[in-house]
Amino acid sequence: MVNNALPRPVQQLINEFSRLPGIGSKSAARLTFFLLRSGGQLALDLSVALQELKEKTRFCSICFNITEEEPCLICQDDTRDKRLLCVVEEPLDLLALERARAYSGQYHVLHGAISPIEGIGPEDLRIDELVKRVSEGDFDEIILATNPTLEGESTALYLKRRLADTGVRMTGLARGLSVGGDLEYTDEITLGRALDGRVDL
């Protein structure tokens, strides 16, 4: 009876939505029926945007950020510091740094972190490209801004080894309390790092 009740294109869209992270079959059905009710333009707009996502974007050949132009606007931007390089795992990390408006150097996007459990090795990431870029480039400092996770920190350590020969100074982002956070709710490891990294006032 259930199959009778749901036309194939509706079921198909529910299935496709369900493949996205964080969207279960109930959310997928809700989204699908919302689109059905909402007239059609919304579904069509979303459809076109999805098509254009792959057609009109590529990876920048220098920093491997996602871009419409080649090279990307950040790599093109002559007002940015050319001697400072920040290595991040994902384009969203780059975006978070840009939003903070605290950095105006170059970027390098690895597209992941080394994770033996998930079968992701150095060769799956843009690490060879990074080593080549740093060796041939003229950088004063490389900020290894991988995530403060096991995978992120292992990746930073691996990069440190791989880039040691270049002699460029390497730094990492400070660990410590979140601004606006609460000491009481800060986890032990972060608190330990915040203590180790205490600064003079």
Added chain:
Amino acid sequence: MVNNALPRPVQQLINEFSRLPGIGSKSAARLTFFLLRSGGQLALDLSVALQELKEKTRFCSICFNITEEEPCLICQDDTRDKRLLCVVEEPLDLLALERARAYSGQYHVLHGAISPIEGIGPEDLRIDELVKRVSEGDFDEIILATNPTLEGESTALYLKRRLADTGVRMTGLARGLSVGGDLEYTDEITLGRALDGRVDL
């Protein structure tokens, strides 16, 4: 800086996802970057499914459920009781009833409930079609299965008045405790309705 960091097609897709209910800008960004990372087939599949949703589905001219065929498979099904009609607000409600496998009559989908606050009047729903269908049809019973909400119950009352002349018996779904639920956590109104509707054991 933020605008530089995000190519237009990526921002566009984030915007489109954000228009969906329950998806904020952070979830939208996460979905978009998931699709970017996942190769492209997923985004394309979703795009096609969205297009086909409107192209290949319509409302059944009899019950106004969403269907690929005309009339829909439920209206076509000769094994179902033709003298029993269940009125629901949305196709998802119909689906829930079908999943329960406890009903095998006909359906009528209103596509909403009367809601003065949201500016939805009887003329916005498939009510005239329902009245015509019941007047011209040969039904023994009409189950008014609108939602147990203020809007749903008002709609049921309105339908009862509009359909009074047809002389067909009208019923509503029982209110009471959820099976597998807990008396302690049942709200007062439901508990009151469960008491009022108590049955002999």
